[in-house]
Amino acid sequence: MFSFSALSALLAGHLVQAPADPSAEVRHLLLDSRRVGVPTGALFFALRGPSHDGHRYLPALYAQGVRLFIVAEGAALPDGLTAYPEAGIIAVASPLAALQAIAAAHRATFAGPVLAITGSNGKTIVKEWLAQLLSADEDICRSPRSFNSQVGVPLSVWELNPERHTLGIFEAGISEVGEMARLAAVIQPTEGIFTTLGTAHDAGFASHEQKLAEKLQLFQGPQFQRLFYCHDQPLVRAAVAAHQLPGFSWTRHAGQPADIHFALDQSTAGSTSLHAQYAGAGLEAAFTLPFSDEPSVENALHCLAVLLQRQVEPAEIQRRLARLHPVAMRLEMKLGRHDAYLLDDTYNNDLAGLALALNALGRQSRPGRRTLILSDVLESGLRGEELYARVARLLQPANVTRLVGIGPEINRRQSFFTELKTAGGLLLSTDFYPSTEAFLAGLDAAHFAREIILVKGARRFGFERIVAALQAQQHGTVLEVNLDALSHNLQHYRRQLQPGTKLMVMVKAFAYGAGSYEVASLLEFQRADYLAVAYADEGVALREAGISLPIMVMNPAPDSFGTLRHYRLEPEIYSFEMLKEYLEAFPTDAEETVGASPLPSHVSPPPIHLKLDTGMRRLGFDEADLPELMGLLRQHAARLPVASIMTHLAAADEAGHDEFTQEQLATFRRMAAAVEAALGHAVLKHALNSAGILRFPDAHFDMVRLGIGLYGVDASRRDNDALRPVSQLRTTISQIKTLPAGRTVGYGRRGSATEGDRRIATLAIGYADGYDRRFGNGAGTVLIHGQPAPLVGSVCMDMCMVDVTHIPQARPGDVALVFGEGLPLPELAARIGTIAYELLTNVSERVKRVFVSE
Numbered sequence: 001m002f003s004f005s006a007l008s009a010l011l012a013g014h015l016v017q018a019p020a021d022p023s024a025e026v027r028h029l030l031l032d033s034r035r036v037g038v039p040t041g042a043l044f045f046a047l048r049g050p051s052h053d054g055h056r057y058l059p060a061l062y063a064q065g066v067r068l069f070i071v072a073e074g075a076a077l078p079d080g081l082t083a084y085p086e087a088g089i090i091a092v093a094s095p096l097a098a099l100q101a102i103a104a105a106h107r108a109t110f111a112g113p114v115l116a117i118t119g120s121n122g123k124t125i126v127k128e129w130l131a132q133l134l135s136a137d138e139d140i141c142r143s144p145r146s147f148n149s150q151v152g153v154p155l156s157v158w159e160l161n162p163e164r165h166t167l168g169i170f171e172a173g174i175s176e177v178g179e180m181a182r183l184a185a186v187i188q189p190t191e192g193i194f195t196t197l198g199t200a201h202d203a204g205f206a207s208h209e210q211k212l213a214e215k216l217q218l219f220q221g222p223q224f225q226r227l228f229y230c231h232d233q234p235l236v237r238a239a240v241a242a243h244q245l246p247g248f249s250w251t252r253h254a255g256q257p258a259d260i261h262f263a264l265d266q267s268t269a270g271s272t273s274l275h276a277q278y279a280g281a282g283l284e285a286a287f288t289l290p291f292s293d294e295p296s297v298e299n300a301l302h303c304l305a306v307l308l309q310r311q312v313e314p315a316e317i318q319r320r321l322a323r324l325h326p327v328a329m330r331l332e333m334k335l336g337r338h339d340a341y342l343l344d345d346t347y348n349n350d351l352a353g354l355a356l357a358l359n360a361l362g363r364q365s366r367p368g369r370r371t372l373i374l375s376d377v378l379e380s381g382l383r384g385e386e387l388y389a390r391v392a393r394l395l396q397p398a399n400v401t402r403l404v405g406i407g408p409e410i411n412r413r414q415s416f417f418t419e420l421k422t423a424g425g426l427l428l429s430t431d432f433y434p435s436t437e438a439f440l441a442g443l444d445a446a447h448f449a450r451e452i453i454l455v456k457g458a459r460r461f462g463f464e465r466i467v468a469a470l471q472a473q474q475h476g477t478v479l480e481v482n483l484d485a486l487s488h489n490l491q492h493y494r495r496q497l498q499p500g501t502k503l504m505v506m507v508k509a510f511a512y513g514a515g516s517y518e519v520a521s522l523l524e525f526q527r528a529d530y531l532a533v534a535y536a537d538e539g540v541a542l543r544e545a546g547i548s549l550p551i552m553v554m555n556p557a558p559d560s561f562g563t564l565r566h567y568r569l570e571p572e573i574y575s576f577e578m579l580k581e582y583l584e585a586f587p588t589d590a591e592e593t594v595g596a597s598p599l600p601s602h603v604s605p606p607p608i609h610l611k612l613d614t615g616m617r618r619l620g621f622d623e624a625d626l627p628e629l630m631g632l633l634r635q636h637a638a639r640l641p642v643a644s645i646m647t648h649l650a651a652a653d654e655a656g657h658d659e660f661t662q663e664q665l666a667t668f669r670r671m672a673a674a675v676e677a678a679l680g681h682a683v684l685k686h687a688l689n690s691a692g693i694l695r696f697p698d699a700h701f702d703m704v705r706l707g708i709g710l711y712g713v714d715a716s717r718r719d720n721d722a723l724r725p726v727s728q729l730r731t732t733i734s735q736i737k738t739l740p741a742g743r744t745v746g747y748g749r750r751g752s753a754t755e756g757d758r759r760i761a762t763l764a765i766g767y768a769d770g771y772d773r774r775f776g777n778g779a780g781t782v783l784i785h786g787q788p789a790p791l792v793g794s795v796c797m798d799m800c801m802v803d804v805t806h807i808p809q810a811r812p813g814d815v816a817l818v819f820g821e822g823l824p825l826p827e828l829a830a831r832i833g834t835i836a837y838e839l840l841t842n843v844s845e846r847v848k849r850v851f852v853s854e
């Protein structure tokens with residue numbers, strides 16, 4: 001721990017103001033005003049991002065009791081220094097560098113070994129598995145989930161406790177040149193693992209070699225002793241030699257000069273047996289891994305190399321390997337029975353994991369009670385009392401209203417929870433059960449109706465049974481929406497914007513099929529400025545789910561104006577008829593008309609967005625309408641709250657039409673200036689969709705309207721690599737039949753087996769789920785066990801058939817990927833002559849959405 005007074009020297013910053021309490025100690029590091037938790041000892045870093053400025057949150061933090069701040073040199077503090085009379089404030093050149101420096105200083109107080117993991121794939125799994133495999137020997141501090149960034153690494157390292165931990169395991173991930181040296185300074189590893197060097201093109205690097213050299217910077221410094229790596233990766237091997245790193249290598253090939261040789265004997269469904277030889281220690285042994293898929297085997301071999309090097313007894317290693325389980329690193333959000341909403345996190349349950357899951361719960365804006373179903377918390381090193389006192393402190397910021405505690409330990413600590421107040425000041429309601437079985441025996445899902453339920457349990461409590469009991473029934477087809485990918489794409493577009501440019505995000509059409517509430521909720525958390533929907537109903541649904549961001553409605557029916565006002569929804573006005581209807585719907589007392597409801601003086605009419613037609617020829621005022629429009633605006637300026645002026649481009653994604661687009665933009669500038677002149681003041685102006693944002697950086701105006709790009713499709717086809725696919729549509733095999741040569745499949749007998757016997761799998765997806773009929777008869781393919789299987793015959797209403805003759809391991813119940821990683825939407829769309837937008841929005845609402853996040 002650091003005293004605040006010692007910090008300015010450490011950070012080479014300047015002390016703007018000493019805290020009222022001169023003995024104030026830094027206990028935790030804080031980056032987000034929504035995650036304050038315990039304010040005493042919290043040190044806030046005002047980080048700046050592409051469209052984010054942490055300094056804006058100082059007043060809110062101060063009001064919550066936070067007293068210690070690191071700010072950027074020269075940044076203006078909201079309301080001036082006098083607004084923070086008790087605060088200690090240090091100004092530094094870079095608050096991010098300060099965060100890293102504090103973590104580095106803290107790391108230096110730990111004398112034990114620290115293992116750093118990097119590579120293109122498998123970092124998190126290798127880290128989690130090593131933690132499982134070494135937990136009997138060590139008290140381990142590890143990064144929660146995949147906290148491996150410039151910000152995540154310092155926060156993870158800060159959790160190292162020199163009095164408690166005996167080993168640190170941290171992962172490091174980078175996206176640009178120069179980042180790894182900073183992470184190395186924070187982690188100061190004594191050992192390292194390089195998992196794999198991926199083949200994926202990486203936007204931030206000129207070449208593979210550059211990326212590799214950058215990553216290897218993690219393994220430097222006088223303290224560094226040993227790098228575990230796979231000898232069979234030639235680039236890595238060469239680089240380790242060139243940098244003269246102290247290596248410890250393993251290989252799968254006989255005769256190679258590596259420290260450990262693995263000979264894989266055989267692999268059956270779900271297990272792999274192998275022989276290991278570590279000549280340097282005179283050791284030979286056989287092991288069985290509980291996996292057969294290649295990535296899991298590769299990850300397990302990295303771990304095995306570490307255990308062998310540490311000379312853990314082979315019999316003991318085998319015992320631990322047998323208990324290794326796949327890492328479900330993701331929090332899944334699912335629809336529950338009785339309109340409940342489930343956050344399923346049943347993989348592990350330590351404090352860091354619990355804190356993350358509670359953050360996810362705290363982010364939900366849906367109204368309704370929040371229940372936490374919690375098993376014993378398994379945390380090595382902390383005594384029961386201290387542990388459950390800390391658990392109790394985590395509950396309030398997440399707005400938990402009810403706790404169901406399951407397990408002997410949490411039962412013994414009931415008193416920590418029964419006196420607890422909720423965020424609303426009520427007593428937390430609590431129920432305790434000795435075991436999962438006892439809870440399930442009395443479970444009635446109706447008792448959880450309309451609640452948000454976080455299910456968080458350590459593996460051995462088998463909480464997946466609780467999830468199964470509370471979850472709505474699913475048919476075999478699921479649209480999985482990756483919220484991390486969504487955040488990633490949002491940041492990608494944000495980086496293109498000038499500071500201060502606002503971001504409106506289109507969540508029309510069920511958020512392009514992805515699920516309106518969840519996407520809107522994430523956008524609210526990520527501080528988007530505006531949402532937009534097509535119809536009033538969509539906006540109402542978002543408001544009723546608790547979304548409070550401003551929402552523009554692009555095509556409101558005139559009779560919905562009352563609803564718009566009631567739900568604070570803002571109409572787009574694109575014609576004189578609409579403008580007149582708006583004026584009639586919200587008359588002033590003086591001009592009250594028959595039939596219209598006069599406006600109660602305390603409710604103002606909703607702000608409006610004027611749509612100008614500059615060439616799309618769809619909706620909006622034409623340039624020829626300007627004189628009349630300006631007249632009306634002048635006449636009613638006082639009661640026409642114009643929030644923005646907008647236009648829409650007809651061909652923002654097509655270079656061939658750029659001249660036309662530039663004309664549209666010039667027309668927009670001209671028309672907007674005239675409208676602003678009539679209003680007598682400036683208003684927000686916006687014109688660009690996703691493709692436009694990337695292609696016309698000079699026309700961002702005050703706001704941009706992000707759509708398809710957020711969902712992972714780059715309509716401008718410029719940097720698809722920078723976006724991550726968000727949605728994955730998958731279904732299951734219902735049955736497999738053998739089709740003898742010459743027989744036909746399905747309606748109209750359009751599929752036939754012409755080249756000998758075929759194996760045909762029937763999938764549980766059809767056109768009623770949104771799987772286009774045009775994919776029939778070979779136009780479409782799905783992926784089964786990673787292999788393409790072409791469609792046979794016509795797509796039916798609820799089913800379709802694919803050929804799996806060449807995939808002998810395919811079985812009923814297996815998953816078939818319809819689109820997602822490996823089956824990119826633009827390519828699929830092109831096969832049937834449509835666009836990715838249509839495939840996304842066609843996925844019918846009967847298909848269950850599952851939301852995942854790391």
Ligand SMILES: *Cc1c(COP(=O)(O)O)cnc(C)c1O
Pocket residue numbers: 506554648688689690691705706707708709715
């Ligand atoms: C849908 C829509 C957008 C977003 O378009 P994308 O191509 O999905 O980015 C922007 N503006 C308007 C008016 C829209 O209707």
